Amino acid sequence: MALSASVIADLAGIIDDAQHNAAEIVKLTDAHPDMDVADGYAVQAELCRKWQADGRRLTGYKGGLTSKAKMVQMGLDTPVFGVLMGDTCVPDGDVVDMTQLIHPKVEAEIAFVTSRELSGDVSIDEVLAATEFVLPAIEVIDSRFKDFKFDVQSVIADNTSAARYVVGGSPRRPAGLDLRLLGVVMERNGELVGTAAGAAVMGHPAASVVALVKWLAGAGQALPAGSLVMTGGVTEAVAVHAGDHVTARVQNLGTVGVRFA
Amino acid sequence: MSLDLSDTNRYGDELYAALVDRRTVPNLRDRVPGLQLEDAYRIQSRMVQRRLDAGETIVGKKVGATSVAVQNLLGLYEPDFGQLLSGMQYLDGDTIELSSLIQPRAEGEVAFVLKADLAGPGITAIDVLRATDYVVPCFEIVDSRIDNWDIKVFDTVADNASCGVFVVGTEPKDPLELDLALVGMTIDVRKPGDTVGELFATGAGAAVKGSPVNSVVWLANMLAEMGTPCRAGEVILSGSLTVMAWVKEPQTITVEFGGLGSCTVTFV
Numbered sequence: 001m002a003l004s005a006s007v008i009a010d011l012a013g014i015i016d017d018a019q020h021n022a023a024e025i026v027k028l029t030d031a032h033p034d035m036d037v038a039d040g041y042a043v044q045a046e047l048c049r050k051w052q053a054d055g056r057r058l059t060g061y062k063g064g065l066t067s068k069a070k071m072v073q074m075g076l077d078t079p080v081f082g083v084l085m086g087d088t089c090v091p092d093g094d095v096v097d098m099t100q101l102i103h104p105k106v107e108a109e110i111a112f113v114t115s116r117e118l119s120g121d122v123s124i125d126e127v128l129a130a131t132e133f134v135l136p137a138i139e140v141i142d143s144r145f146k147d148f149k150f151d152v153q154s155v156i157a158d159n160t161s162a163a164r165y166v167v168g169g170s171p172r173r174p175a176g177l178d179l180r181l182l183g184v185v186m187e188r189n190g191e192l193v194g195t196a197a198g199a200a201v202m203g204h205p206a207a208s209v210v211a212l213v214k215w216l217a218g219a220g221q222a223l224p225a226g227s228l229v230m231t232g233g234v235t236e237a238v239a240v241h242a243g244d245h246v247t248a249r250v251q252n253l254g255t256v257g258v259r260f261a
Numbered sequence: 262m263s264l265d266l267s268d269t270n271r272y273g274d275e276l277y278a279a280l281v282d283r284r285t286v287p288n289l290r291d292r293v294p295g296l297q298l299e300d301a302y303r304i305q306s307r308m309v310q311r312r313l314d315a316g317e318t319i320v321g322k323k324v325g326a327t328s329v330a331v332q333n334l335l336g337l338y339e340p341d342f343g344q345l346l347s348g349m350q351y352l353d354g355d356t357i358e359l360s361s362l363i364q365p366r367a368e369g370e371v372a373f374v375l376k377a378d379l380a381g382p383g384i385t386a387i388d389v390l391r392a393t394d395y396v397v398p399c400f401e402i403v404d405s406r407i408d409n410w411d412i413k414v415f416d417t418v419a420d421n422a423s424c425g426v427f428v429v430g431t432e433p434k435d436p437l438e439l440d441l442a443l444v445g446m447t448i449d450v451r452k453p454g455d456t457v458g459e460l461f462a463t464g465a466g467a468a469v470k471g472s473p474v475n476s477v478v479w480l481a482n483m484l485a486e487m488g489t490p491c492r493a494g495e496v497i498l499s500g501s502l503t504v505m506a507w508v509k510e511p512q513t514i515t516v517e518f519g520g521l522g523s524c525t526v527t528f529v
Contacts, residue, residue, distance in 0.1 A: 197445030
């Protein structure tokens with residue numbers, strides 16, 4: 001931690017305003033070159049406290065930069081994490097209002113819903129045993145930073161670009177599914193824009209939950225039962241514009257879709 | 262203006278000689294004026310005929326350039342195909358000597374084995390499903406006889422669609438129990454002495470013309486134009502789900518498909 005509590009609070013205010021007004025800002029390290037990853041998470045925690053105090057519900061967590069290529073690109077050995085607020089959940093098939101976003105992109109994901117609390121060092125098998133169901137998801141990310149010019153600290157402070165999430169399709173218990181091998185197909189207006197398999201997320205989507213639980217433990221927290229975890233993009237993020245319709249099809253898990261207007 | 266038979270035979274013989282000698286030749290497009298797609302397929306026929314004359318038999322077909330990314334790379338806007346010969350076939354778990362190939366690259370694919378002839382024109386996905394005995398995971402080990410893989414569409418078509426060898430899985434699956442568009446795939450590469458491999462790439466069936474089935478449909482109708490149907494018993498490699506993996510060093514590679522099993526091959 002390099003920044004004082006008052007600076008952290010100021011930065012949380014800047015991020016909150018940018019998210020609320022769909023307004024671009026420059027990366028936080030421009031004004032605070034000393035800012036480190038811990039400061040980024042402190043800003044995020046301050047935001048989460050404020051949002052909950054405002055009556056918004058914390059529904060779960062999301063992993064970001066979960067592919068090996070992205071971690072290498074950003075110089076990380078672990079993904080980054082953000083929080084999911086219930087009011088940012090868009091019903092399967094519904095419409096996202098583009099005027100509330102800046103330059104959104106979408107990623108197809110495999111989401112987990114937990115049935116038991118998870119804490120500390122857990123294994124992939126323990127995550128799967130504590131998973132009530134998995135389901136296909138689309139994450140709408142929307143970096144608040146101008147022209148996507150950011151660094152890891154700023155992205156973390158910006159709640160890892162979380163904007164909206166869509167879950168749906170055919171929820172399934174994980175038993176009997178090899179999540180590494182589930183094919184994921186993303187289409188935009190009927191055109192194929194991404195094909196991949198679950199293993200694109202850290203070798204196994206549950207490995208993202210393992211890393212999340214470890215990160216929470218470092219902050220003295222556990223992952224509560226009933227949490228939603230968006231495990232990270234299986235396909236590459238693609239830009240969306242007003243009028244677009246995006247679907248994610250996941251082998252054995254059905255289809256989830258969302259429109260932008 | 263298409264080439265004379267004597268010309269296409271000459272280039273087919275040249276590529277056959279390169280194959281036998283494990284060496285490459287300069288690309289054709291820059292040194293054969295007026296070369297057209299039909300010429301390239303006639304060169305391919307000659308190259309294949311030389312293998313048949315040497316005692317091999319045709320065991321199936323491969324469809325190539327099935328993804329938009331590869332089509333852009335090759336400069337063509339439909340797939341291409343080549344012939345699979347008896348000397349190319351390996352099975353899951355086999356070992357291949359790198360010295361038997363020139364500049365190999367591996368592609369993970371879904372292979373269809375037919376139980377009935379597929380004679381176009383007018384073939385649809387329904388016909389392919391009904392004529393399919395089973396599907397299995399497969400590696401196609403592509404290998405170009407053209408210098409430095411410097412290929413565009415005519416070069417690869419002439420060179421039997423850059424086919425090297427292929428490795429098929431041994432656990433047949435019923436195509437009626439799978440959505441082949443959504444079948445996920447991983448390719449793992451393991452170095453000698455290592456106990457675990459490293460993930461090279463992932464993919465899903467839709468990368469192949471929307472579904473691997475569509476690739477076989479295309480092939481059956483394309484072959485009808487040439488008067489040669491797909492035969493019962495033949496194996497059809499439907500096209501790569503992801504980018505090609507270079508195979509330069511000894512290694513073991515495994516392709517796994519959701520609901521379809523796996524296929525492993527070791528290069529020494």
